[in-house]
Amino acid sequence: MVPLLNQKGQTLEQFLKAYKEHEKDKYEKPSVTVDTLIFTVKDKEIDNYRKLPKKELMIMMIKRKDHPFIGQWAIPGGFVNIDEDIYESAKRELREETNIDNIYMEQLYTWGDVGRDPRMRIISVSYMALINSDNLSVKAGDDAEEAEWFSVNLELIEDNKKLVENRFAEVAQLFELKLINNKDETLSAKIKVEHKVVNSVAETTTRIVESNGIAFDHGKIIFYSLQRLRNKIEYTDIAFQLMPEYFTLTELQKVYEVILGEKLYPAQFRRQIEPMVIKTDKMHAEGKGHRPAVLYKFNPLWRLE
Amino acid sequence: MVPLLNQKGQTLEQFLKAYKEHEKDKYEKPSVTVDTLIFTVKDKEIDNYRKLPKKELMIMMIKRKDHPFIGQWAIPGGFVNIDEDIYESAKRELREETNIDNIYMEQLYTWGDVGRDPRMRIISVSYMALINSDNLSVKAGDDAEEAEWFSVNLELIEDNKKLVENRFAEVAQLFELKLINNKDETLSAKIKVEHKVVNSVAETTTRIVESNGIAFDHGKIIFYSLQRLRNKIEYTDIAFQLMPEYFTLTELQKVYEVILGEKLYPAQFRRQIEPMVIKTDKMHAEGKGHRPAVLYKFNPLWRLE
DNA sequence: TCAATAGTGTCTGTCAGACACTATCGA
DNA sequence: TCGATAGTGTCTGACAGACACTATTGA
Numbered sequence: 301m302v303p304l305l306n307q308k309g310q311t312l313e314q315f316l317k318a319y320k321e322h323e324k325d326k327y328e329k330p331s332v333t334v335d336t337l338i339f340t341v342k343d344k345e346i347d348n349y350r351k352l353p354k355k356e357l358m359i360m361m362i363k364r365k366d367h368p369f370i371g372q373w374a375i376p377g378g379f380v381n382i383d384e385d386i387y388e389s390a391k392r393e394l395r396e397e398t399n400i401d402n403i404y405m406e407q408l409y410t411w412g413d414v415g416r417d418p419r420m421r422i423i424s425v426s427y428m429a430l431i432n433s434d435n436l437s438v439k440a441g442d443d444a445e446e447a448e449w450f451s452v453n454l455e456l457i458e459d460n461k462k463l464v465e466n467r468f469a470e471v472a473q474l475f476e477l478k479l480i481n482n483k484d485e486t487l488s489a490k491i492k493v494e495h496k497v498v499n500s501v502a503e504t505t506t507r508i509v510e511s512n513g514i515a516f517d518h519g520k521i522i523f524y525s526l527q528r529l530r531n532k533i534e535y536t537d538i539a540f541q542l543m544p545e546y547f548t549l550t551e552l553q554k555v556y557e558v559i560l561g562e563k564l565y566p567a568q569f570r571r572q573i574e575p576m577v578i579k580t581d582k583m584h585a586e587g588k589g590h591r592p593a594v595l596y597k598f599n600p601l602w603r604l605e
Numbered sequence: 606m607v608p609l610l611n612q613k614g615q616t617l618e619q620f621l622k623a624y625k626e627h628e629k630d631k632y633e634k635p636s637v638t639v640d641t642l643i644f645t646v647k648d649k650e651i652d653n654y655r656k657l658p659k660k661e662l663m664i665m666m667i668k669r670k671d672h673p674f675i676g677q678w679a680i681p682g683g684f685v686n687i688d689e690d691i692y693e694s695a696k697r698e699l700r701e702e703t704n705i706d707n708i709y710m711e712q713l714y715t716w717g718d719v720g721r722d723p724r725m726r727i728i729s730v731s732y733m734a735l736i737n738s739d740n741l742s743v744k745a746g747d748d749a750e751e752a753e754w755f756s757v758n759l760e761l762i763e764d765n766k767k768l769v770e771n772r773f774a775e776v777a778q779l780f781e782l783k784l785i786n787n788k789d790e791t792l793s794a795k796i797k798v799e800h801k802v803v804n805s806v807a808e809t810t811t812r813i814v815e816s817n818g819i820a821f822d823h824g825k826i827i828f829y830s831l832q833r834l835r836n837k838i839e840y841t842d843i844a845f846q847l848m849p850e851y852f853t854l855t856e857l858q859k860v861y862e863v864i865l866g867e868k869l870y871p872a873q874f875r876r877q878i879e880p881m882v883i884k885t886d887k888m889h890a891e892g893k894g895h896r897p898a899v900l901y902k903f904n905p906l907w908r909l910e
Numbered sequence: 911t912c913a914a915t916a917g918t919g920t921c922t923g924t925c926a927g928a929c930a931c932t933a934t935c936g937a
Numbered sequence: 938t939c940g941a942t943a944g945t946g947t948c949t950g951a952c953a954g955a956c957a958c959t960a961t962t963g964a
Contacts, residue, residue, distance in 0.1 A: 306671045312723075315672035319724050328687045329634040332717075332728055350914050350963080366611045367620035382633045382726055386717030404807070410715045410730050412637075412691030418617075419624050421687055423637055425715050425728075461909055469906045497905040502709070502842070537807070550915070567918070568953065590915040591961035600802035601774045604766050655936080655941045855942070872945070873926065895942040896934035 330412075330421040334389045335377035335518075337408070337428045337525045338398065341542045341555050342449065350589030355554040356451045359522065360397060361479065361487075363446040368418045369515035373479070373487055375522070376447070377424065390427040397447055398431065404541040405429040408525055416517050428525050430541035450479035450487065454526050454561070457490075471495040474509075477519055477526075488512045489519025533559050537576055540598040548584050548593035549573065576602040635717075635726040639694045640682035640823075642713070642830045643703065643734045646847045646860050647754065655894035660859040661756040664827065665702060666784065666792075668751040673723045674820035678784070678792055680827070681752070682729065695732040702752055703736065709846040710734040713830055721822050733830050735846035755784035755792065759831055759866070762795075776800040779814075782824055782831075793817045794824025838864050842881055845903040853889050853898035854878065881907045 303311045310318065338360040343353035361373040376397045380389045387407070395401055405427050412423040458474035472494050479487040490510040496503050511519050533539050533556060542555055553569045582595040608616045615623065643665040648658035666678040681702045685694045692712070700706055710732050717728040763779035777799050784792040795815040801808050816824050838844050838861060847860055858874045887900040 304672075304675045306675055310672065312672045312675075316723060324725055327684060330637050330685060330687060332635050332637060348914090352915070367609075367615065367617045367624075370609045370611055370617075379632060380635060380717070380728070382635060383719060385719055386715065386728065389717075402803075407714060409712065410691065412685070412694075412730065414688060414690055418621060420629055423685070423691065423728075423730075425717065463906075469909055471909070498707075502905070548916085550917095565953090565955070566916080567920095568955085570917075571952085587915070587962085589913070589963045591917080593916055600807070601768075604774055604776070653941090657942070853943085855944095870926090870928070871943080872947095873928085875944075876925085892935085892942070894936045894940070896944080898943055 330423045332380045332386075333377050333422055333424045334380055334386055334393055335375045335424050335426045335521065336390050336393045336397075336405070337375055337426060337522065338394060338431065339428065339452075339525075339529070339542070340431045340449070341433055341558065342451075343433070350587075352550065352554075352587065355551070355558045357558050358449040359452050359479065360447055361450050361481075362397070363448070364515055365445070372513050372515040373448075373450070373518075374515035375426070375518050380425075386425050387427075390425075390429075394429050397445075400431055403429055403431055404538065408528060409521075411517060411521065413517075426521050426525070428528065430538060432542055432544050434544040448481045450481045452522070452526065453478040453480070454523070469495075469497055475523060477514075477523055479514070479522075485513075487514050489514050489523070491520060491523045529559055530561075537598070537602070540576070543598070546580065546582060546595040546597060549577070549596060550593060552577075552596070575599070635728045637685045637691075638682050638727055638729045639685055639691055639698055640680045640729050640731045640826065641695050641698045641702075641710070641734055642680055642731060642827065643699060643736065644757075644830075644834070644847070645736045645754070646738060646863065647756075648738070649756075657855065657859075657892065660856070660863045662863050663754040664757050664784065665752055666755050666786075667702070668753070669820055670750070677818050677820040678753075678755070678823075679820040680731070680823045685730075691730050692732075695730075695734075699734050705736055708734050708736055709843065713833060714826075716822060716826065718822075731826050731830070733833065735843060737847055737849050739849040753786045755786045757827070757831070758783040758785070759828070774800075774802055780828060782819075782828055784819070784827075790818075792819050794819050794828070796825060796828045834864055835866075842903070842907070845881070848903070851885065851887060851900040851902060854882070854901060855898060857882075857901070880904070 305311060306315060340358050341355050342358045344356050346353055360376060362376045364370055364372055364374055376393055378393055380386055384392070390405060391401070394403060394405065408426040408428050410423065410425045414421060416422065416424075455476045455478070456473060457476050458472070460472045462470040462472075464470060472492065475491045475493065477489045477491060488510075489508055489512070492507055492509045494505045506520060506523070508517060508519050529538075539552065539555055539559070543552060549570055550566075552573065553564055553566065556569070557564055576599055577596040578599045580595050580597055584593040584595055587593060610616060611620060645663050646660050647663045649661050651658055665681060667681045669675055669677055669679055681698055683698055685691055689697070695710060696706070699708060699710065713731040713733050715728060715730045719726060721727065721729075760781045760783070761778060762781050763777070765777045767775040767777075769775060777797065780796045780798065782794045782796060793815075794813055794817070797812055797814045799810045811825060811828070813822060813824050834843075844857065844860055844864070848857060854875055855871075857878065858869055858871065861874070862869055881904055882901040883904045885900050885902055889898040889900055892898060
């Protein structure tokens with residue numbers, strides 16, 4: 301077979317050799333990092349002996365020891381090695397922070413605005429990892445970094461809908477994100493979401509209007525991940541990534557509730573979740589002063605009918 | 606206010622100055638490109654005078670003039686400028702290929718496996734643009750590049766479900782993607798999707814097992830974008846980005862059908878789509894030999910009730 | 911006994927799937 | 938008249954929202 305030649309008469313091999321010698325570093329390149337949002341759900345202890353613990357959505361944050369944003373908290377992340385897939389890079393990051401491996405992880409979004417890091421042009425690929433509360437006892441990695449879990453609370457604090465020319469709609473929503481660790485340190489960010497229809501093209505802009513203690517544009521990234529979590533929990537089985545092997549249906553329901561931010565009806569929740577779970581013959585040992593609950597397992601076959 | 610100092614006693618300004626002088630290019634960086642998948646829906650003319658034209662989903666591809674993959678077809682794309690947001694970069698790419706501006710575009714996914722480009726390490730952020738058939742007459746950009754529209758057809762050709770240990774499921778699906786231009790050039794790719802549950806963690810791998818005439822991993826990227834299109838058309842209004850300002854409900858239904866790959870019932874489709882459209886007093890002029898259809902417009906307010 | 915959780919039964923209205931039917935045009 | 942598209946009416950079963958009810962435990 302005759303090798304294909306380009307306009308300079310080069311074979312592929314010749315082209316690649318010349319390319320690597322002359323073309324490779326012709327332009328200035330941005331740096332690429334991977335940020336991993338690590339979520340789990342944790343019990344919050346309650347005084348009353350008969351009451352069940354409340355569930356809280358938690359995210360892992362790292363305290364910055366150097367400029368920029370010194371002393372503020374950031375999502376764990378780091379530079380992509382030149383010989384490492386970006387997915388592997390995110391897994392490595394997760395391992396370094398938590399010593400946990402073999403965990404559910406998905407790519408979220410890539411953030412590439414010019415001014416998002418004052419040091420230089422950095423494009424950041426964000427991943428979302430969900431770990432179950434079984435593994436929560438695992439210590440944070442042996443880096444000298446301060447890594448801590450923060451509870452995640454998102455509140456809609458303003459919601460404006462406008463009519464323009466009785467034809468185009470503008471929606472402006474203001475959200476407040478609050479992160480609280482077990483020392484009651486509180487970080488917060490206000491995020492404004494504007495939805496406009498211009499020339500019958502819908503445009504949504506999301507921007508941080510205030511940030512306290514959260515480094516870079518990480519408030520916005522966390523906000524985005526919460527939207528994704530809420531969406532995906534409705535039509536996938538990702539919630540089970542947050543559960544231990546055995547769990548009660550009430551625990552599972554509470555995980556759904558904390559992510560969706562609303563109460564669900566037990567009867568209906570059980571009917572809907574039924575195909576995704578397997579009833580075991582084990583009973584929940586913890587609950588006192590009320591009827592004990594049956595433990596369930598995830599049914600990985602649920603999509604196959 | 607006292608300026609914050611890091612461990613070396615530097616202020617933020619001192620740190621940034623030192624960083625830019627010494628740290629910036631410490632590590633080898635990957636290159637970053639943006640690829641834009643440009644979709645539209647086109648009429649396919651029919652001989653019978655009373656019949657309506659068929660709708661086809663089309664994607665714009667560029668013929669490669671140089672190594673690697675010389676002579677094959679690729680998604681339009683290019684390097685991100687160092688002083689340009691990645692979203693702007695995708696818009697620029699779209700403008701260069703189609704001369705169209707102000708168009709719906711969303712980020713799809715970021716592809717960052719090490720070996721995906723034989724020239725060097727390239728991380729590619731893909732965007733999806735939808736343009737309406739009104740603009741279709743616009744010529745491809747004035748680049749010397751050959752740019753052409755290809756019809757997009759995706760077929761599920763194998764579907765295996767396995768039980769392992771009567772406990773874990775494995776699903777393997779084989780898809781064939783076919784791209785055909787108006788000279789009847791046919792490009793194709795076979796994509797294998799494997800879904801496994803290992804240690805109760807669900808893992809999905811997607812890989813190209815065969816590629817004819819489609820450069821790089823672009824068959825996989827197109828496949829991914831089709832999944833996203835199908836998903837989003839069900840719960841968002843993106844379909845209207847593919848429509849001209851005035852359209853009949855049958856046209857709209859055909860667009861849904863070609864993207865979803867299935868026939869829909871007219872009565873139900875009309876009931877469901879009703880809140881998203883506004884009936885006008887215009888009638889469709891084209892159709893001959895049958896009842897004329899009312900023209901509708903998109904209702905950008907539909908989400909506000 | 912009582913407070914709390916576990917778990918079930920059932921009514922109601924909505925809506926998707928399915929299909930049949932009417933309306934209107936041009937050759 | 939007929940072949941094609943445009944558009945509507947309605948039956949059926951499934952299922953979400955809502956609420957009430959029963960079951961079981963430990964202090």
